[in-house]
Amino acid sequence: MSGRRTPADGPVALDDIDRALINALQGDFPLSRQPFAEVGLRLGLTEEEVLVRLQRLLDARVLTRFGPMFQIERIGGAFCLAAMSVPDDVFEHVAAQVNAFAEVAHNYRRVHALNMWFVLATERPDGIADCAGRIEAATGLPVFLFPKEREYFVEMKLEA
Amino acid sequence: MTDVAADELERRIIVATQGGLPLVPDPWGAVAGELGIPPEELLARIGSMLERGVIRRIGAVPNHYAIGYTANGMSVWDIDDAAIEAVGEWLGALSAVTHCYRRPRRLPDWPYNLFAMVHGRSHDAVREQIEDIAARLESRFPATCRARDVLFSSAILKKTGLRIRDAG
Numbered sequence: 532m533s534g535r536r537t538p539a540d541g542p543v544a545l546d547d548i549d550r551a552l553i554n555a556l557q558g559d560f561p562l563s564r565q566p567f568a569e570v571g572l573r574l575g576l577t578e579e580e581v582l583v584r585l586q587r588l589l590d591a592r593v594l595t596r597f598g599p600m601f602q603i604e605r606i607g608g609a610f611c612l613a614a615m616s617v618p619d620d621v622f623e624h625v626a627a628q629v630n631a632f633a634e635v636a637h638n639y640r641r642v643h644a645l646n647m648w649f650v651l652a653t654e655r656p657d658g659i660a661d662c663a664g665r666i667e668a669a670t671g672l673p674v675f676l677f678p679k680e681r682e683y684f685v686e687m688k689l690e691a
Numbered sequence: 692m693t694d695v696a697a698d699e700l701e702r703r704i705i706v707a708t709q710g711g712l713p714l715v716p717d718p719w720g721a722v723a724g725e726l727g728i729p730p731e732e733l734l735a736r737i738g739s740m741l742e743r744g745v746i747r748r749i750g751a752v753p754n755h756y757a758i759g760y761t762a763n764g765m766s767v768w769d770i771d772d773a774a775i776e777a778v779g780e781w782l783g784a785l786s787a788v789t790h791c792y793r794r795p796r797r798l799p800d801w802p803y804n805l806f807a808m809v810h811g812r813s814h815d816a817v818r819e820q821i822e823d824i825a826a827r828l829e830s831r832f833p834a835t836c837r838a839r840d841v842l843f844s845s846a847i848l849k850k851t852g853l854r855i856r857d858a859g
Contacts, residue, residue: 545758553758556751562734564717582714585751589714593757595850598712598749599737601705605745612794612806630849638848641765645801648765648842649849675797677806681776683783683791 545593548576552584553594609656610636612677613663614645615670622646625670634662645675700728700736701745709854712749756847760810764817765842766824767803769796774835775804778828782807787820802838814843 545553551574561569567585568578576584588594603610617625622640629635629649638649651662663674703726712718723733740746755763770778775793782805783791790808807824811817821841828836 550758553751553753557753558748558750560749562719562738564720564730566718567714567716578716582716586714588751589711591757592754594751595754596711596752596852597714598708598710599740599746600748600750600752600852601709602744602747605743606701606705612792626848633854635849636852636854637850639763639844640846640848641842641844643840643842645842647848648844652854675801677794677797679792679794681779681793683779683793 548574549584549588549593552576552581553588556585556597603652603654607656608652608654609659610679611651611659611663612679613649613651613666614675614677615647615666615672616645617647617670617672625672628669629666632662632666634658700726701740704733704736704740709852752852754847754850755810759812762811762814762817763844764809764811764814764821765844766807766809766821767840767842768805768807768828768836769802769838770805771835771837772804774832778832778835779805781831782824782828785824787811787824803840809841817841817843 552570555570555574560566563569565578567581570576571578571581574581585594585597589597615625615629626638626640626647629647630638632651634651634653636650636652638647640646641648651659653659653662659676659678663676667674704722707722707725713721715721717730719733719737720730723730726733737746737749741749755761768778768782779791779793782788787809788807789810790806792806793804794806796802796804809817809820809824811820818841821839825836825839
């Protein structure tokens with residue numbers, strides 16, 4: 532996976548403008564015809580500087596994407612956390628199998644007997660169990676589903 | 692009930708933008724052009740999707756490793772069912788916690804029913820925060836926490852976000 536970044540890669544060097552831009556762009560993106568110019572105005576940057584820096588941050592994978600984040604539950608879809616216990620000797624192979632499912636939105640290796648944790652996103656609530664079943668069939672390993680029963684708080688902004 | 696299914700336009704908006712907005716001076720105009728609708732209609736619809744929570748937010752999604760949060764600990768707690776709502780609300784409001792959910796136990800292997808994500812700049816920093824949370828939890832809600840663990844991530848295997856298919 533070329534897009535993979537591991538803790539060993541360490542942080543990317545960011546300057547103060549990068550940090551200010553990342554912090555400013557974590558919400559309230561203007562719904563206007565010149566949104567990057569507006570963002571630039573707040574930071575003392577030109578529209579072009581904002582666009583160039585943003586592209587560079589995406590290319591360096593400091594940002595994984597830039598755009599709307601959808602709550603698929605609000606349009607009838609579903610998200611579900613899932614976990615598997617994958618033997619070390621087949622871990623890479625199983626990771627590739629699991630990641631090949633478009634429904635797998637992200638996937639983390641974690642240090643535990645349950646060592647692979649991923650999120651399924653499907654357009655219908657019944658798609659979750661169906662997809663988990665297909666992952667079990669493909670990998671021959673059980674998938675534990677951890678649907679959220681209650682969300683207490685979500686704050687996805689991280690100060691850079 | 693607009694809640695039940697995305698209408699065709701919202702579906703097309705999601706498909707057109709789920710990979711990200713184009714980095715051009717007028718990204719909404721570009722997306723509107725791709726969808727064959729007036730930019731004003733797109734902006735109005737995006738505003739409505741934000742208001743209804745179909746869009747949570749619009750902006751940059753940082754790779755937390757790259758911005759220095761190299762430790763991401765999923766703290767998990769086995770909390771007495773009678774106290775879970777109160778503990779969840781309290782834990783979720785702590786500034787160290789970025790996500791907090793109640794989820795089902797998977798006994799006997801998995802006794803934990805509360806998940807709280809803690810990000811930090813080192814594993815030790817995250818462990819320290821979780822110890823601090825555990826101590827405060829015990830003093831505020833005595834004997835409600837029966838067991839806990841923390842699962843650190845050792846690799847991001849995939850992070851593409853939501854993808855819905857083009858054909859409706």
